[in-house]
Amino acid sequence: MAAVKGRLILAAAALLAVTSPAPVREGRPELAVMTWNTCAGTNSDCGLYRADAATLGETVARYATDRPIRPGVILLQEFCTGADDALRRALTARTGRSWSVRSWALPGADGAPYLCHPDRAGRPRGAASIVLAVADEPVTFQVFPLPSPPWYVGRAVLCATLPGRKVRVCGTHLSSGRADDDRQPGAPYRTRQVTELMAHAAVPGYRSVFGGDLNIAPPDSGDGTAAARRAIAPAYRAYQECDRRGTARTGQWTHRNQAGTKKLDYLFAPHGTRVRCDLAPLTPLSDHRPLYLRVSF
Template sequence: MTTQKLMATAAALAVVTAPVSAGQAHVRTLSPTISVMSWNVCAGTNPGCFFYGRSMREVAVKVGEYATTKPIKPDAIFLQEFCSGGTAVLESLLEQKTGRAWTVRSSILTVKDGSPKACAPDRQGRPRGDTAVTVAVADHAATFQAHGLTSPPWYVKRMALCAAIPARRVNVCGTHLSAGLAYDDREPGAPFRAKQVEELLAAAAKPGYRAVFGGDLNLAPPDSKQSTAAKRRILAPVYAAYAECDQNGSRDGRWTEKHLREDGSVSKRKLDYLFVPRGSVTRCHVTQNVTASDHKPIYVKANLG
């Protein structure tokens, strides 16, 4: 990555945004609730995904649909496998669909030589930007900060992207952890994902702010039977300190991702999470019948008052 691009990326992630108006911001500030949506859109480099090669406007339209038509209407959105070229169009489309002011930022992933991991071009051969984790915040001013996570040096550098929202005293963080496949942290005990979870917890725990965080963690819950005991233990400290949106999802047979194995069989796993302060969850939702991605959008509504 060039020095100029690094500086531009850093500048973009350090922007403080302005609220719509003093009156509207005041009303939003008084609400003790916050709602968050997370979705791995699978848009970047996987040719088996619906959004592969499709325009980022098509991706943004679907994100906007899920942000406005489900039982929980998010105040913040975490996206994984998004393409940075769609950041501006997503911001504009969310504003059109919701009538709220949104700020959207993306933190790109880099490969082992430090260059961005480019998304596949669209069907007309036009670039769509780089593979990214993306965070969108409605209504309030926010300061965005990207946190690099310890990652296998032979594959992509994983990131967490946080947005501190002073009006709410909330720090929201979205991430996409290592995949756990042959090319990315398949070592016994998942040492890189274990370290990434520790670093995510540290990034989310901003002094004076309450933490709301999650994304595609590529790990099974502690109560799951679909993983080794060592891997299940990785998330145990997170469950001990925070409430998870779909706390019993794995045990009750719910899942968030459908994986096609090398032998052609299909596994259904819970890999997507939203964590909030303990005792604050008031509602959780997992969208069903999703065909645009191999992951389902998940939602949480929390009362932080």
């Protein structure tokens, strides 16, 4: 009897081995990122100039949910530190996710915070800033000051390390290239800033995603100065930019002013990854268009 029972158990085990479905392979891990220069601080030509904190937060949250790519990481430039809490609340309300928000206030030439102009009711909005917001992830933030012209605002890289994904995301807003900023022959500050941005984004054992408003036109665009275009070339060699099409190192324009349009905003991901890019239409809110990346590692 025991022998018969043993044979039945073995037969059942064999049947399970044949009929049980094979394990389903998980898809490639993905990360969705958005970058946007909100133009909220001191530029009176933009619709978000002097917008209150609630409006700033809600506007960004709307862009984080109304496009085909819904980011879990958001890079902002020309935001205002006084709107950080409003941004966190608006993102949570619209996405149902928990967000960590970190900002860095740009210092002026005197070392004091470079202030956003007050809102339309005269209330202070804090300092002009770069921002990193991350959803539903254990995250560590780090700030790395960049070499900047001492006569204008300081610049920095703001990085988020996501240990659960083994991903490092860094955002920045580089010197502008205007006459009162990095306009010297050879674009010396932006050249060094790009080099240091790439160095801070690269961490052993982690995949790097970085970008923001780099204030440099692409190498093959013909826009801006040749020196500035050369400054961004190393990033194109070491990474793939989400909006690059074909062999030309360029992409759709992301910025418009009285001088015309050009690409100034970027999102770079490692070579060998699958990337999808989306670019929102320009609106009167800002002189920059939000740029989105979905990367599959």
